Amino acid sequence: MNGFEIRYGPEVDAARRSGAPIVALESTIISHGLPRPDNLRIAREIEDTVRAQGAVPATIGMVDGELIVGLDDAQLTRLATSDDVVKLSVRDLAIAAATGANGATTVASTSAVAAAAGIEVFATGGLGGVHRLASESFDESADLVTLARTPICVVSAGVKSILDVGATLERLETLGVGVVGYRTRKFPGFYLSDSGFPLDWSVDSPEQVARAIHARRGHRASQSALVVANPLPLSEQLDPALHDQVLTEALHEMKLHGVSGKGVTPFLLAYFHEHTLGASLDVNIRIILRNSELAAQIAVAAGK
Numbered sequence: 001m002n003g004f005e006i007r008y009g010p011e012v013d014a015a016r017r018s019g020a021p022i023v024a025l026e027s028t029i030i031s032h033g034l035p036r037p038d039n040l041r042i043a044r045e046i047e048d049t050v051r052a053q054g055a056v057p058a059t060i061g062m063v064d065g066e067l068i069v070g071l072d073d074a075q076l077t078r079l080a081t082s083d084d085v086v087k088l089s090v091r092d093l094a095i096a097a098a099t100g101a102n103g104a105t106t107v108a109s110t111s112a113v114a115a116a117a118g119i120e121v122f123a124t125g126g127l128g129g130v131h132r133l134a135s136e137s138f139d140e141s142a143d144l145v146t147l148a149r150t151p152i153c154v155v156s157a158g159v160k161s162i163l164d165v166g167a168t169l170e171r172l173e174t175l176g177v178g179v180v181g182y183r184t185r186k187f188p189g190f191y192l193s194d195s196g197f198p199l200d201w202s203v204d205s206p207e208q209v210a211r212a213i214h215a216r217r218g219h220r221a222s223q224s225a226l227v228v229a230n231p232l233p234l235s236e237q238l239d240p241a242l243h244d245q246v247l248t249e250a251l252h253e254m255k256l257h258g259v260s261g262k263g264v265t266p267f268l269l270a271y272f273h274e275h276t277l278g279a280s281l282d283v284n285i286r287i288i289l290r291n292s293e294l295a296a297q298i299a300v301a302a303g304k
């Protein structure tokens with residue numbers, strides 16, 4: 001076998017043949033970002049949200065070393081419920097394939113695989129980015145550098161508020177990743193509607209995003225990602241006071257437990273879900289469903 005081939009699920013395979021719009025979805029939010037048993041139900045709901053808008057969901061992940069674009073329900077169940085599922089970034093794909101691993105793809109690896117499969121639109125919750133105190137720890141998500149070299153449109157609610165949002169925006173600028181607000185010029189803060197940082201660009205409709213996708217399709221001068229930042233309405237955001245309090249505690253606990261590397265994001269998300277008594281989970285689910293809906297509308301407008 002040469003390299004690791006992509007296997008397409010039947011629904012995605014049919015969509016590729018007919019030219020139907022496809023939306024890529026990541027699996028790390030299912031395996032590591034959301035608690036069981038809700039995660040499997042939510043994974044299915046995300047897919048149905050994409051279908052309801054007339055697009056085909058392609059959840060990406062690795063099962064027994066096979067890289068799959070469009071996991072079927074049994075595979076989705078496996079990634080949502082097994083204990084042997086590894087969080088796979090881009091650097092892990094080849095070794096995971098070679099060792100026959102089960103793995104979930106992050107924003108970085110999902111983007112890379114989706115682009116390789118010719119998929120132009122991807123929905124997630126929040127991007128990875130520069131962690132707080134990164135000037136000491138050097139902890140910056142591989143999501144950023146991967147988006148710099150991957151032509152994909154990612155719909156997210158900004159970057160997780162557990163990160164250093166200002167530093168992340170600076171890095172996105174340096175790396176040449178486009179960032180546009182959806183009906184806003186305020187960069188959203190994931191759980192919070194507004195991170196406090198302004199944006200240079202705003203779009204009003206899925207058609208406008210589709211035009212940007214068309215403009216750079218195959219254009220050698222513009223092969224980095226376009227991040228569409230889709231904020232939660234103010235009425236649906238997490239209570240900012242609760243957010244700030246839990247975040248302070250979470251960062252303190254993380255230090256006590258010596259959490260580092262790829263464990264950081266799952267630790268902080270789990271801490272939030274536990275210590276907001278589920279409020280952050282409800283918000284997280286709303287974010288993903290809203291982003292999936294918008295991504296599907298963009299994919300439909302962009303056509304093939």
Ligand code: PSU
Nearest residue numbers: 028029033106107125126128141262265
């Ligand atoms: N957004 C969420 N939940 C998550 C993640 C993002 O709402 O679990 C995951 C994504 O897969 C993202 C990853 O790519 O966290 C970033 O992890 P790290 O900081 O280790 O790169």
Ligand code: MN
Nearest residue numbers: 139140141261
């Ligand atoms: Mn990291």
